[in-house]
Amino acid sequence: MALFLGLSAFPITPADENGQIDANALAALLERLAKAKVHSVGLLGSTGGYAYLTRSERRRAIAIAVEALNRRVPVIASVGAIRTDEAQNLARDARDEGADGLLLAPVSYTPLTQEEAYQHYLAVASATDLPLCIYNNPSTTHFNFSPELLARLAQVPTIAAVKMPLPADRDFASEIARIRSTAPSGFAVGYSGDWGCGEALLAGADIWFSVIGGLLPEPSMKITKEALAGDAQEVARLNSIFEPLWDLFQEFGSLRVVYAAMNILGLSQAQPHRPLLPLSAAEHGRVQAALEALEEI
């Protein structure tokens, strides 16, 4: 079965203030995802705070997840790093711990040229045989992939998918057709930006890389199934119920909102890594109200 399809759920990685992962808390979050039968777990994504964790903790997170999920759900592990050799090492660690696929963002300090990004992806994609997804996330990496670079990367044998940000014009169909036209058959195109992803699946995207899927897997699976079945009206109805939460995601960044929601739901006491700050009490109230609205789903 293809790895990059349906709902890929991105949980937080509960950790203490020193960046040490709480194995039991992580396993409990993953158990909820397995029970909801999400299509994959996007471990150590932006939501999973990979950029704030050491190599050894990232390796540990994968070991914990592979054991907890016990092959019920495949694990896609994010291996972004500022140095090419470090990202290669992370990819090998992920393979050695049993991950099923990789996700790689072009994190950088000195802004990268298109050729530097190409060589970086080629080196990391060649470090293992695992299928790799391009993690195109300009809001955190500030790197923009040219259409030519995406087309070139899609030819690398282990590069199997791309995670795109929502297109400004919301014309998913044209963007998906453009990417597919220059990629080998079977190359998967997915989106992140939860508020637009039902729409993306309706327009033919393969996979939704989902923050909310890591927190509330059941209602997220509901949107996913309706979208894959082509029921635009039902997707719109469900999205309207999610709207207060989507608004909060866009106002505060989904990461801070998800931590607040985890705390409110009693799923984790973890806080974001400093310098990131928890939401205020008033903001927590808004998150709580948005979560209560979802009870009708």
Added chain:
Amino acid sequence: MALFLGLSAFPITPADENGQIDANALAALLERLAKAKVHSVGLLGSTGGYAYLTRSERRRAIAIAVEALNRRVPVIASVGAIRTDEAQNLARDARDEGADGLLLAPVSYTPLTQEEAYQHYLAVASATDLPLCIYNNPSTTHFNFSPELLARLAQVPTIAAVKMPLPADRDFASEIARIRSTAPSGFAVGYSGDWGCGEALLAGADIWFSVIGGLLPEPSMKITKEALAGDAQEVARLNSIFEPLWDLFQEFGSLRVVYAAMNILGLSQAQPHRPLLPLSAAEHGRVQAALEALEEI
């Protein structure tokens, strides 16, 4: 004597492909800076590749520099890190190795709010007694300091200076006056972006955070002295000789150009850290020509 004034020279940190610093090569680069009597060394800045080096190598670089310079020139060490606790540890390391001041950029993965940046600076500035300079570098950090945030940070007792990017309208005098008007007396305002810094010093800036100063300290000191003496005509003349190099800095990023220049001048065989790539042979030719033009200074 004030720390944040005149020419602060930012050398590369010569390292091998595993990120291990070449102590002899670094000491030799620093010796050239001491002989030219630069006002300070900006160690491990963006040019010094701090973001690509481990904590232990960053500590080693400071130890090497303090020993090599032997108090002839003060050392300002950059301590930016994505986690607050890590940046605090780097600040303590710098103090313990004998650095004279700190430089802190708001590096991030999840984009920071103004309040998060404030708390981050407060925590790192409070970790030692060393004077700290705000490293405002939006081209690498993608963080924008509001005037209110700068004013608030200037009140923190150990925060003594700010390094600004060139203002889009090149109105240095207004920007410097605005920052000084909300800061305690003696708060230093400096600039980076070598092609505009002679102008900045002429307009009353305290300090030039200089990439070229780390490579060619003597001609850089010449621009600095003429600017501090108020000779606008001579600064313009010197800048016109530097123009081919300034053009290359803007076209390729100063880091890649400085590595090429180091190689051409026989000062270091080091290469940028992957994924950053060295300039091509043709581009090296242009750097060589730009360096030859400088021989008339």
